[in-house]
Amino acid sequence: MANKWVYMFGEGDMTMRNLLGGKGANLAEMTSIGLPVPQGFTITTEACTQYYEDGRKINDEIMAQVMEGIRKMEEMNGKKFGNLRNPLLVSVRSGARASMPGMMDTILNLGLNDEVVAAMIAGNPDSKFERFVYDSYRRFIQMFSDVVMGVGKKYFEQLMDKMKEEKGVLYDIELTASDLKTLAEQFKAEYKNQLGEEFPADPVTQLKSAIEAVFCSWDNPRANVYRRDHDIPYSWGTAVNVMPMVFGNLNEKSGTGVAFTRDPATGEKKLMGEFLKNAQGEDVVAGVRTPMPIIKMKQEFPEAYKEFLKVCETLENHYHDMQDMEFTVENRKLYMLQCRNGKRTAQAALQIACDLVEEGHKTEEEAVAMIDPRNLDTLLHPQFDAAALKAAIPIGKGLGASPGAACGKIVFTAEDAKEWSKRGENVILVRLETSPEDITGMKVSQGILTVRGGMTSHAAVVARGMGTCCVSGCGDIAIDEDNKRFTLAGKEFKEGDDISIDGTTGNIYDGAIKTVDATIAGTFGRVMAWADKYRTLKVRTNADTPQDAKKACELGAEGIGLCRTEHMFFEEDRIAAFREMICSDTVEEREAALEKILPYQQRDFEALYEALEGNPVTIRFLDPPLHEFVPTEEADIEKLAKAQGKSVETIKTIIASLHEFNPMMGHRGCRLAVTYPEIAKMQTRAVIRAAINVQKKHPDWIVKPEIMIPLVCEVKELKYVKKVVAKTADAEITAAGVKLGYEVGTMIEIPRAALTADEIATEADFFCFGTNDLTQMTFGFSRDDAGKFLNAYYDTKIFENDPFAKLDQNGVGKLMETAIKLGKSVNPKLHVGICGEHGGDPSSVEFCHRIGLDYVSCSPFRVPVAKLAAAQAAISEAR
Numbered sequence: 001m002a003n004k005w006v007y008m009f010g011e012g013d014m015t016m017r018n019l020l021g022g023k024g025a026n027l028a029e030m031t032s033i034g035l036p037v038p039q040g041f042t043i044t045t046e047a048c049t050q051y052y053e054d055g056r057k058i059n060d061e062i063m064a065q066v067m068e069g070i071r072k073m074e075e076m077n078g079k080k081f082g083n084l085r086n087p088l089l090v091s092v093r094s095g096a097r098a099s100m101p102g103m104m105d106t107i108l109n110l111g112l113n114d115e116v117v118a119a120m121i122a123g124n125p126d127s128k129f130e131r132f133v134y135d136s137y138r139r140f141i142q143m144f145s146d147v148v149m150g151v152g153k154k155y156f157e158q159l160m161d162k163m164k165e166e167k168g169v170l171y172d173i174e175l176t177a178s179d180l181k182t183l184a185e186q187f188k189a190e191y192k193n194q195l196g197e198e199f200p201a202d203p204v205t206q207l208k209s210a211i212e213a214v215f216c217s218w219d220n221p222r223a224n225v226y227r228r229d230h231d232i233p234y235s236w237g238t239a240v241n242v243m244p245m246v247f248g249n250l251n252e253k254s255g256t257g258v259a260f261t262r263d264p265a266t267g268e269k270k271l272m273g274e275f276l277k278n279a280q281g282e283d284v285v286a287g288v289r290t291p292m293p294i295i296k297m298k299q300e301f302p303e304a305y306k307e308f309l310k311v312c313e314t315l316e317n318h319y320h321d322m323q324d325m326e327f328t329v330e331n332r333k334l335y336m337l338q339c340r341n342g343k344r345t346a347q348a349a350l351q352i353a354c355d356l357v358e359e360g361h362k363t364e365e366e367a368v369a370m371i372d373p374r375n376l377d378t379l380l381h382p383q384f385d386a387a388a389l390k391a392a393i394p395i396g397k398g399l400g401a402s403p404g405a406a407c408g409k410i411v412f413t414a415e416d417a418k419e420w421s422k423r424g425e426n427v428i429l430v431r432l433e434t435s436p437e438d439i440t441g442m443k444v445s446q447g448i449l450t451v452r453g454g455m456t457s458h459a460a461v462v463a464r465g466m467g468t469c470c471v472s473g474c475g476d477i478a479i480d481e482d483n484k485r486f487t488l489a490g491k492e493f494k495e496g497d498d499i500s501i502d503g504t505t506g507n508i509y510d511g512a513i514k515t516v517d518a519t520i521a522g523t524f525g526r527v528m529a530w531a532d533k534y535r536t537l538k539v540r541t542n543a544d545t546p547q548d549a550k551k552a553c554e555l556g557a558e559g560i561g562l563c564r565t566e567h568m569f570f571e572e573d574r575i576a577a578f579r580e581m582i583c584s585d586t587v588e589e590r591e592a593a594l595e596k597i598l599p600y601q602q603r604d605f606e607a608l609y610e611a612l613e614g615n616p617v618t619i620r621f622l623d624p625p626l627h628e629f630v631p632t633e634e635a636d637i638e639k640l641a642k643a644q645g646k647s648v649e650t651i652k653t654i655i656a657s658l659h660e661f662n663p664m665m666g667h668r669g670c671r672l673a674v675t676y677p678e679i680a681k682m683q684t685r686a687v688i689r690a691a692i693n694v695q696k697k698h699p700d701w702i703v704k705p706e707i708m709i710p711l712v713c714e715v716k717e718l719k720y721v722k723k724v725v726a727k728t729a730d731a732e733i734t735a736a737g738v739k740l741g742y743e744v745g746t747m748i749e750i751p752r753a754a755l756t757a758d759e760i761a762t763e764a765d766f767f768c769f770g771t772n773d774l775t776q777m778t779f780g781f782s783r784d785d786a787g788k789f790l791n792a793y794y795d796t797k798i799f800e801n802d803p804f805a806k807l808d809q810n811g812v813g814k815l816m817e818t819a820i821k822l823g824k825s826v827n828p829k830l831h832v833g834i835c836g837e838h839g840g841d842p843s844s845v846e847f848c849h850r851i852g853l854d855y856v857s858c859s860p861f862r863v864p865v866a867k868l869a870a871a872q873a874a875i876s877e878a879r
């Protein structure tokens with residue numbers, strides 16, 4: 001049998017998401033439970049894949065099924081596509097498996113041309129109807145030109161603005177039928193002017209081009225960026241939904257709206273939404289007029305409102321989750337155009353998860369599974385310092401569109417946002433309204449402030465998705481984007497001025513207000529407790545200082561998986577001694593310098609053990625190449641020379657001798673301990689003495705040092721260093737006359753270590769995957785230089801993700817699996833963790849759970865994210 005590329009809404013259901021996309025599957029599901037959905041069809045995601053395979057062409061088989069779908073649609077709706085007397089107009093809508101709001105394209109009112117327009121008007125002499133027809137026509141020309149032909153929206157918007165100015169009106173709604181007719185003609189002329197050809201009149205041609213454009217939009221730059229951020233594979237493709245138009249712009253008895261069954265910002269259980277009379281869908285989102293709150297619909301359209309409330313209840317009971325809905329009222333009758341599990345802030349996600357458990361909609365496991373771990377770190381983002389906030393007076397207010405607090409320097413374009421943030425500045429992006437092209441600029445901004453747009457505007461939706469603070473729709477701002485300035489509350493603000501915004505209240509403040517970190521409590525605490533109950537993977541943190549360690553423990557870390565000792569050497573009072581150590585000529589000289597460092601290290605370790613209260617601490621011995629520590633300033637070199645009784649020349653010669661062509665693969669890691677065992681000896685003494693002291697002070701804790709040797713590639717290397725460590729440690733323990741256990745393990749960060757893990761494990765108590773180096777060594781490119789070419793790799797689809805951010809499961813992951821298997825085959829007690837950047841990335845955490853790691857270790861702020869991801873991995877495995 002031939003492939004089935006097209007499904008009528010009546011043929012599908014919500015389980016068919018992979019094939020029909022989220023929008024299509026939900027339109028089918030709503031149809032099957034009897035909700036009022038205009039009946040159309042979905043072209044499958046497989047057709048999208050086929051379109052790309054065929055070299056970006058819709059083949060005849062697919063097109064034939066599309067036309068068959070149109071025929072069935074005509075039958076069901078009693079109208080005919082391209083017919084003059086009773087024309088069927090359609091929308092052509094994208095809809096991927098995972099929702100990607102605003103990332104792909106939609107075309108409305110398709111099927112119109114001069115003839116159809118004339119015939120429609122002739123058939124209904126009402127002047128209001130004529131206005132509606134031209135309103136739809138000008139919308140269609142603009143959308144088709146923009147989405148299908150790539151003629152920028154701005155050309156049409158300029159014509160629209162000119163027309164409004166000429167007519168002395170503020171809003172599109174005030175334009176008359178003849179104004180809109182003129183506009184439609186101007187739009188067509190603009191089309192011809194831009195493209196050198198007539199606007200296509202044939203509805204079937206329009207339809208085919210529109211479907212192609214939607215398929216094509218799967219590959220547009222903003223969709224590609226969005227997918228990278230949300231772990232959505234390129235191979236999925238998008239479906240296309242074709243359905244009859246219902247007209248919110250028909251008259252004053254019509255309108256369009258979007259709503260959530262619960263508040264997407266706070267999670268509060270109350271209907272939230274916006275509605276616009278005499279308008280079409282995208283008007284609400286684009287902010288062309290300020291919409292009215294949904295509750296007003298109750299007075300304007302009592303029956304439709306009542307029915308809508310019923311629909312909301314039905315949908316929540318059906319999907320057991322908060323719903324985000326798009327609907328239209330045509331002549332007082334309600335039509336549902338979309339529903340989906342609504343995007344929400346982290347705060348709302350937690351509130352809703354807890355409420356759904358209380359209401360019996362979800363089990364604890366389901367509640368844990370429904371929260372996007374990536375989202376959580378917004379809650380760990382700063383809030384305004386309460387005292388500083390009290391003293392501040394808001395100078396303006398918009399909508400609290402995405403919570404959190406932010407302060408920074410004002411910038412006016414996405415480009416500037418990137419520029420300034422590259423220079424290390426915090427920035428607030430201020431825009432009239434944002435568009436999807438702004439996404440990369442929004443990503444680097446601390447906060448986003450827009451003049452136009454409601455809670456569901458592009459800026460609001462995208463900011464919430466990214467967890468970036470956003471205040472939208474502050475109409476009091478008079479903005480001059482071209483000259484990069486705006487006025488608010490009588491004051492002029494320029495690029496670079498400080499401003500603070502509160503994405504929860506919508507308040508805007510002049511100047512910079514101090515922010516403070518957030519804590520885990522309330523619903524957050526409750527969900528994290530569930531996560532703890534269901535996860536098996538432990539979560540540790542990467543922390544080098546007692547402060548970081550404390551913060552991480554507050555956030556739930558169960559130990560330190562990586563303490564980088566070298567960070568301790570950079571401090572003012574130690575660097576001098578450390579440099580002496582580096583510039584020593586003899587072992588004795590070196591030992592004397594190390595002797596000076598020992599007490600500092602010991603004190604640092606004691607503080608860490610204190611902070612961890614008996615939880616495990618893995619201390620990694622000196623790792624980076626020594627030249628990273630040597631002085632570069634003349635004065636510092638002189639100082640060092642003096643301290644060591646050497647000439648400046650000698651010091652300079654020593655420094656020069658440390659130069660390496662490829663330092664990442666040079667004299668570093670355990671190679672330092674092999675050449676200078678006295679360094680490892682000193683570090684061992686510091687660790688063991690610290691542990692003994694803290695153990696003595698807290699007899700009820702178990703202080704058991706875990707010493708980690710970096711960059712091992714050969715078992716004999718580890719054996720050699722371990723012997724030095726063990727001899728030193730045992731001597732310390734004997735001298736102190738105490739009992740103290742300790743472990744010596746190794747990082748696995750060189751492919752050869754993974755491949756010979758069965759040898760290495762005979763000498764190791766534990767493995768810890770250093771996936772930053774392991775990724776670097778496996779791919780053979782340095783993480784510091786990858787930025788130079790990764791974009792080209794994304795563009796050419798060679799890579800979909802940055803392997804330094806998201807673990808490469810195929811390659812690096814295979815090495816990890818191999819190492820675990822080999823290691824445990826000779827040492828069943830071997831415990832295994834990961835301490836690369838990946839330890840806090842949800843999909844990588846899931847992988848670590850699957851291949852049997854004991855723990856992941858990540859930066860303090862990622863701890864709750866990792867815990868939730870670990871719980872989700874355990875829960876989905878048990879299902």
Ligand code: ADP
Pocket residue numbers: 038090091092093094101102103104105106108243244245246247248256280281282326327328337338
């Ligand atoms: P997005 O995924 O960006 O939300 P949609 O495909 O949902 O894009 O379309 C955007 C808007 O267009 C919808 O919110 C809806 O209001 C309007 N729309 C889509 N199809 C129709 C239709 N058949 N009739 C009326 N309005 C429609």
Ligand code: MG
Pocket residue numbers: 326338
């Ligand atoms: Mg939509």
Ligand code: MG
Pocket residue numbers: 710711749770772773
């Ligand atoms: Mg490393």
